[in-house]
Amino acid sequence: AVLKTEFLGQKYENPFMNASGVHCLTVNELDELKRSKAGAFITKSATTLERAGNPEPRYYATALGSINSMGLPNKGFQYYLDYVVDYQKNDSDGKAPFFSVAGMSRDENINILKIIQRSDFQGVTELNLSCPNVPGKPQVGYDFQMTEQILTQVFEFFRKPLGVKLPPYFDFAHFDIVANILNKFPLAYVNCVNSVGNGLYVDAASESVVIKPKNGFGGIGGDYIKPTALANVRAFYTRLNPTIKVIGTGGIASGQDAFEHLLCGATMLQVGTALYEEGISVFERLEKELKEVMTQKGYKTIEEFRGQLRTL
Numbered sequence: 001a002v003l004k005t006e007f008l009g010q011k012y013e014n015p016f017m018n019a020s021g022v023h024c025l026t027v028n029e030l031d032e033l034k035r036s037k038a039g040a041f042i043t044k045s046a047t048t049l050e051r052a053g054n055p056e057p058r059y060y061a062t063a064l065g066s067i068n069s070m071g072l073p074n075k076g077f078q079y080y081l082d083y084v085v086d087y088q089k090n091d092s093d094g095k096a097p098f099f100s101v102a103g104m105s106r107d108e109n110i111n112i113l114k115i116i117q118r119s120d121f122q123g124v125t126e127l128n129l130s131c132p133n134v135p136g137k138p139q140v141g142y143d144f145q146m147t148e149q150i151l152t153q154v155f156e157f158f159r160k161p162l163g164v165k166l167p168p169y170f171d172f173a174h175f176d177i178v179a180n181i182l183n184k185f186p187l188a189y190v191n192c193v194n195s196v197g198n199g200l201y202v203d204a205a206s207e208s209v210v211i212k213p214k215n216g217f218g219g220i221g222g223d224y225i226k227p228t229a230l231a232n233v234r235a236f237y238t239r240l241n242p243t244i245k246v247i248g249t250g251g252i253a254s255g256q257d258a259f260e261h262l263l264c265g266a267t268m269l270q271v272g273t274a275l276y277e278e279g280i281s282v283f284e285r286l287e288k289e290l291k292e293v294m295t296q297k298g299y300k301t302i303e304e305f306r307g308q309l310r311t312l
C-alpha cells in the first residue's frame, strides 16, 4: 500500500501533518516536523505581534484526549513568514509548511493576509475561524454573517491558496448554512475540526479543574471528539463543491482513525493530541498502521476508498 497524496497540486509522501498549535511554535519544532515522517506540516496560528498566551497550566492530557486554553501563544507572523519564505528558497521539495493565521480581530486577519499576499510566500495559508470576535459575540466560525463578511473581504485581494480551519458544528442547519456560505468562495479547503470548544475536565481527587485559564474551561481534543470530527468531515465533503478539499482533524491516534477520516472524505490528516502526547515519532507509527489497514483490506492507494463511506 502506498500513502502518496496529492493536495492543491503538490505531491506528498503521505497525508499526515501536525494540527496547527501542536509542535509548531518555534523554528526548532518546525525543523523537527520537516525532518519527521509527516507528509506535510503547518505553523502555529500567528497574530501580528508575538503573544505569550495564557498562564500555565494551560494544557492537560487525559486517558481519552486533552483540554487546552493556550491563548494563542506565538512568535508573531513575521517569524513564521521568514521561516516559510526561507524554506521555499532553500528546500525546493515543495514541502514548505502551511501558514496558519488567527488574528485577534477581523482587521488583524485582513492586515496579515494582505502582507502574505504581497510576500514571496507561495504556499498554502490556513485562516483559523475559531479566532475571537467582538466581545459578547461567539467565535467567528459560529457567527455566520461575520464569516461571510470576512471571506468576502479576503477574496477581494487574496489570490493564493487559502483554507479555513472550522470549529465543529452539531446541527444539520449549521452544516447547510456554513456549506452554502463557503461554496460562494474559491477556497482551497476546509479543515474540520478545531477543538470542541469550552469543555470542562474535573479532577475528582483534588475536586478541581486542571487548567488555569477560563476557570478550567478549554478546547477538547483526542478520542473524545473523533465522532464529531468524522461527522464534520463527512458533512462538508458531501455539501461542498468538489474543488474545495477537506482536511480531517480530530481524534486521529491510529491507522484505523486515519482510515476512518479518509473514508469520510478527508485528503490531508492533521494530528494534534496524539502528537502532543507521543512526540514526532507518532507519524512513523501512523504511516505504518495506515498501510497495514489498507493492505488488510486490499487497497493499494488511498484514492481507491477516499470518501467511499457506505450507508445502510
Ligand SMILES: CC(C)(C)CCc1c(C(=O)O)[nH]c(=O)[nH]c1=O
Residues within 6 Å of the ligand: 021, 045, 068, 069, 070, 071, 072, 073, 102, 128, 130, 131, 132, 194, 195, 219
Ligand atoms: C482559541 C483561540 C485562542 C482563539 C485560537 C487558537 C486556538 C487555541 C489556543 O491557542 O488556545 N487552542 C485550540 O484548541 N484551538 C485554537 O484555534
